[in-house]
Amino acid sequence: MTKSENIEEAYKTAKERYAEIGVDTDKVLKDLKKVKLSVHCWQGDDIHGFLFPGQALTGGIGVSGNYPGIARTPDELSSDLSEALSLIPGSHKVQMHAIYAVTDKKKDLDELEPEDFSYWVDWAKKEHIGLDMNGTFFSHPMVKNNFTLASPDKDVRDFWIEHGKRTREIANYFGKELGQQSINDVWIPDGFKDNPIDKATPRLRLIDSLDQMIEKKYDEKNTIESFEGKLFGTGIESYTVGSHLFYNNYAITRGKLWTIDSGHFHPTEDVSDKFSAFLPFGKGLMLHVSRPVRWDSDHVVIFDDALIRIARSLVLDNELNKTNIGLDFFDATINRVAAWVIGARATQKAILQAMLEPIDQLKQAELNFDFTTRLAETEELKSYPFGAVWDEFCVQNNVPVGTDWLNNIHQYEKDVQFKRDGKLVNN
Template identity: 65%
Template sequence: MVSEKAVETAYQVAKERYAEVGVDTEKVLKKLQNIRVSLPCWQGDDIHGFLTPDAALSGGIGVSGNYPGIARTPEELTNDLDEAFKLIPAKQRLQLHQIYAVTDGKKKDVSEVGPEDFKFWVDWAKKNDIYLDFNPTFFSSPKVKENMTLASPEKSVRDYWIQVGKNARAISNYFGEEQKAQSIDNFWIMDGMKDEPISRLDPRERLIDSLDQINEEKYDEKNTMESYEGKLFGTGVESYTVGSHLFYNNYALTRGKDWCMDIGHFHEAEDPSDYLSSFLAFGKGMFLHLSRPVHWDSDHVPAMNDMLIKMMRALVRDNLLSKTVIGLDFFDASINRVSAWVIGTRSAQKALLLALLAPIDQLKDAENHYDYTLRLAETEELKSFPFGAVWDEFCLRNNVPVGMDWYQELKDYEKNVQFKRN
């Protein structure tokens, strides 16, 4: 067990070191306390959901691994989430997919799911002070026709999925009304083609028309805001993706909506942090999906690597946090599923804390006065500052385990709860 006294002693030293460069660690901790990260519910059950839990995944999505203890019911999934939130400092958010409706035994198609089917989740979220975000489910369905939904050449197929999208907006609005805070309704569709299409424009024009129909009803933005997530490719749609990054970037800009950028959809050698200021110089807002790309679109659990650190620095240095909701998107069944939530969220929070622990105004002033020597010298020195001591203090103040202490708690939960499911 980590000694509380040792944590406090180390924090006081860190506090003094950061004060030397004009950083108030107390103010930083207060700011971090109020930034909620949106976890992906689908990490807990490998994206099966509760409508058709035995259906095979399709639409370019696949989950690898078969670690024991998977959640099979709404109660098991919320129990696992409760355990994860016990090990993550501060209050957070949760993203739900449409297939996680709790219909109380009634057989429903995804196109029939409405706000009434998410009362279970709203009640749980209120009890735990968790904000809910939403994702309509446009995959793993026999209604997907030749890898097409909203961009299908068949009107009947488009009409079906338009209804799914309209219902999703109503559900997200319900979340916002109940939680008195905006719910992000994130649209991702798998539409595309395995081989080169003759027309790249026709499917995109159909997608625009479908999305516009979905958005016909007006909802108060204090309750819900749509975001649109581009994709690079997936299994079965390797050659052409209708909803590309640029497509949704432009759709969000022209419709006054948010753009969702999933950094897992970028090559690991790219720097997606540059997109933040490029888009938000014009756009209304952004919903981030943080994961870890390994040769594109692999949805690995976030690690505190250079890409994640750069993303958080871009948000902090350009004061973009107020226009951004930070979400996570990953699924890994090769490790304990609860541990993935804990590791991924704590990694995101650590990267954010590291970005906040810098004299941004001072560094900007140096830059504006062409003092690039100071800019480089100070940013390099900050790399060896005792950031970890501030993180440990943050955990301590939130009554969550410090360091690796969370791991033993998780192993106890695994033994006493998860492994008994099998």
Template identity: 60%
Template sequence: MSNEQLQQQYEWAKAAYAKYGVNTDDVLKKLADIKISMHCWQGDDVAGFMNPDQELTGGISVTGNYPGAAHTPEQLRADLEKAFSLIPGKHKVNLHAMYIDTDEKIDLDEIEPKHYEKWVAWAKEQGLGLDFNPTFFSHPNSEDGFTLSHPDKKIRDFWIEHGKRARKVAAYFGEELGQTSVNNFWVPDGFKDNPIDRLAPRKRLMESLDEIFAEDLDKKYTLDAVESKLFGLGAEAYTVGSHEFYMGYGITRNKLVCLDAGHFHPTEVISNKLSSLSLFSDGILLHVSRPVRWDSDHVVIMDDELQEIGRELVRNDLLGKTNIGLDFFDATINRVAAWVIGTRNTIKALLKAMLEPTEYLKKIELEGDYTTRLALTEELKDFPFAAVWDYYCEAQNVPVREAWLEEVKKYEENTLLKR
């Protein structure tokens, strides 16, 4: 499609939305300021570079053996660069602690900012931010399924030290890059079968987290987040860090509460939780994923829940207090393509929501005109959203529509298949 055709279609769409008071030019300016935190672990199947041969544990499972997985930090950064070149806007990368880039042989309780200096230098070159996650899985000290809530104090102390050091790394990211680094704490602790004592492990987890967070760090540089989970492989009956645990912990300790789309009951959605959480929390961390019957972390598609998440963030003016990250890993398809599909869809969902005449819809709802509310929200589904998206991609110098796929296939042939 030529530039002239894109412009013509955009002008037509612009007029359609203007009828209801939506200025598409302003919407696209706001959209360009939204940063999505793209997770590094899609690129190498959650192996990391600390002990890449260590068995993946913590209730996590990656299926597939598509060729081209990254095996070094340099390869992973090259793959990330290719993905970002096909995604509109400037965003962030979400690193796990195990993705160190150093020749030193260290353990998780020894990490320091210097072990991530190459990541920071690269992020500066690319104009990206960095978020962080301590790694509480795939380690000998997590083999029995417990870390911060472990009954053995020596093992707890190991993980507490790791958590403390992870916070220092995140603060280093924020200070060096001028973008607040969100540091997300998720632990896999739990039992495969029904426990007798549900309270004691949660008390140990609470005390361990309190010790990790005892030192105040400048929130200008880093924000701590805590993430719940319903269950994982090997922890089907009981998860120490449940939603109720972390909701209480995050609110009473002034931490971000992370809502992951896959970490709840199969029929439960996180879109309906955002407005409630916003009333009691200074900020939210959102992990956009796609569960299929369980927390299977499928690549994000433009499904009903993704669009509902976008609408909730926009309609309730929550974009300013919500940190949006991705969390999926699929080794059955091209990993760069997975990043591009998931990230573009997340941005699309936000754009689609921002093109709604939100204030008008709220007005007629308050007036009790539910007929117009239903009729208009249905008709808006057929408005020329795609023309606005195409114009935005062109303006951001990334491929329009499916043209990005050809770029990925060339990269696969020239780079990924040669690994």
């Protein structure tokens, strides 16, 4: 048998196995194709961007590794993204950061305009994808003493308020031009390294700054804001102004989205448990899928227990329709395009595995307090042939099956990435 025949036969067997427990794999594959991921552009160039060439990363953000082939220009980054998207099944979105503006003029963050992202809109139209937006509230001289929107200095606050307003206008431009809602994410590094005397006033300043920033109304079919908290960060270990609870409440009271970054919580917390606690009250979620090895280290997402729990919660509780799933990691120790593919495909696999559960049957067993059936079936499902269903999903979406996509990466390295410094790099 040929490889394609083996894949077809394996899927046929898997389909029959899942049908025995009431799961229609053909329907699951259609449902999975509807799930869009928002792939983060900053994995491709180690968060350098194009607005401030040579400017060092600050604000507790750092990237390790120096694998050859880093994207240095908009054309190189868009090429890398196109290569990654061609190896990820389905149709998706890309997250931008403000520092990825493409302009011939020297501009600061408070001067950006939609036209500075026309390059990315034109590219997105060719790729038939949507774009999300992120304000860049870090790695800038106007981050004073680890403060931006919550700064006691009005000039600092005003600078960042204006930046926030500009990113909202850009996100609205994305939505209008591409016909897909653009999520505009807000994360700031504000806080104190050691114990503060006054915890209330910085948060009151932040509320005022955010309210000014979002004062102008935009059609939500084009864009909506999402606010991202953090337990702590480097340099703000003792007090984070924009904590999880702060933004949870702000999002609910302002009718906005709350961003849950899976790396921004205490390592013992299960972020998947937070979805069903927030969504009955909140408008929706923006999810940043990351992998914190010790803390917010932003490792490439893999098909691990944490990711499986995240996917199961979204699927079993029917929360996919209120959740925007974005990726957020950066690893320069491996091929940067491969990192996108690994993380995205792992996330899709986790969602697929959850969709292949007999959800109604398991919920009924739980409702009947039949915990024996619940445990027995969920354990047996772990050895069901979901991999054969995944392979079929790849076939249906015209992307390589298994590790075949690595052949594409190796060829892309040889033809494109390894030639960027003017000489071929030995692999």
